[in-house]
Amino acid sequence: MVKSRPYVIISAAISIDGKIATNTGRSNLSSKKDLIRIHGLRKSVDAILVGKNTVQTDDPLLTVRYVKGKSPIRIILDPRGKSSAKSKVIMTATKIPTIIVTLENVSKNDEKFIAHGVQMIKCGKKIINLKKLLQILKKQGINKILVEGGGTTNWYFLKQQLVDEIIVTVAPYIVGGRTAISFVEGKGFTKISNSFKLKKIQRMQNELVLYYVT
Numbered sequence: 094m095v096k097s098r099p100y101v102i103i104s105a106a107i108s109i110d111g112k113i114a115t116n117t118g119r120s121n122l123s124s125k126k127d128l129i130r131i132h133g134l135r136k137s138v139d140a141i142l143v144g145k146n147t148v149q150t151d152d153p154l155l156t157v158r159y160v161k162g163k164s165p166i167r168i169i170l171d172p173r174g175k176s177s178a179k180s181k182v183i184m185t186a187t188k189i190p191t192i193i194v195t196l197e198n199v200s201k202n203d204e205k206f207i208a209h210g211v212q213m214i215k216c217g218k219k220i221i222n223l224k225k226l227l228q229i230l231k232k233q234g235i236n237k238i239l240v241e242g243g244g245t246t247n248w249y250f251l252k253q254q255l256v257d258e259i260i261v262t263v264a265p266y267i268v269g270g271r272t273a274i275s276f277v278e279g280k281g282f283t284k285i286s287n288s289f290k291l292k293k294i295q296r297m298q299n300e301l302v303l304y305y306v307t
């Protein structure tokens with residue numbers, strides 16, 4: 094069956110206790126070897142997507158650097174268009190195509206982003222309508238998307254069953270802390286259902302990389 098949306102992979106590094114960052118926002122869980130694997134994965138997709146808190150906390154580049162290859166398009170879910178124009182993704186948007194997705198009635202900061210070469214997509218009234226967004230992206234030729242967090246963004250995708258594959262690195266750390274961000278945030282599911290199939294396990298020294306499909 095041909096899908097009307099791109100193939101969606103969620104990728105993250107989690108601690109043994111399922112956290113993706115400490116309660117102070119530190120998220121450097123993957124080893125160098127794992128980062129090389131992740132950059133290989135980035136090279137294989139058309140776009141990388143993250144939520145606005147990840148941009149704010151990590152100030153990531155979201156490029157392919159540890160392997161040779163073209164960097165994919167970068168997409169930020171930022172419903173109210175609050176991202177800093179000084180963030181690395183926005184400052185490099187003339188070199189690497191970058192999209193900011195806001196709500197339909199939000200346009201206050203558009204000019205600031207557009208001036209940096211960012212493409213604006215408007216989608217959804219109260220929250221970003223991911224189904225609609227994926228259709229728009231598919232029409233733009235984006236067939237495969239790597240969702241790189243954080244926990245809230247992962248929740249929105251999983252809640253709506255918009256995920257085809259999950260790749261998690263279980264890193265050899267305990268993070269702890271009630272307020273430390275988990276792999277999946279949001280309201281959470283009330284039942285244990287919709288299990289994923291374990292496709293592959295990769296061991297890298299003290300890390301395990303788990304590959305699940307729907």
Ligand SMILES: NC(=O)C1=CN([C@@H]2O[C@H](COP(=O)(O)OP(=O)(O)OC[C@H]3O[C@@H](n4cnc5c(N)ncnc54)[C@H](OP(=O)(O)O)[C@@H]3O)[C@@H](O)[C@H]2O)C=CC1
Nearest residue numbers: 105106113114120144145146147221242243244245246249
């Ligand atoms: N270890 C790892 O692999 C990774 C760790 N991280 C860590 O995760 C943390 C950030 O995670 P978290 O705080 O959960 O935030 P996210 O990065 O997931 O950003 C969440 C925000 O993005 C916006 N958003 C996302 N999806 C939607 C949607 N469908 N509709 C509307 N708005 C949406 C909302 O903005 P608004 O609030 O304006 O409504 C929401 O609050 C950071 O500390 C980062 O370091 C991040 C990625 C990977």
Ligand SMILES: Nc1nc(O)c(N)c(N[C@@H]2O[C@H](COP(=O)(O)O)[C@@H](O)[C@H]2O)n1
Nearest residue numbers: 105106120122123151153154155156241
């Ligand atoms: N897979 C994975 N492992 C980790 O340990 C991580 N911290 C992340 N984080 C994601 O990668 C972004 C950083 O990318 P750049 O190195 O700046 O290109 C970060 O913002 C998360 O989305 N992922």
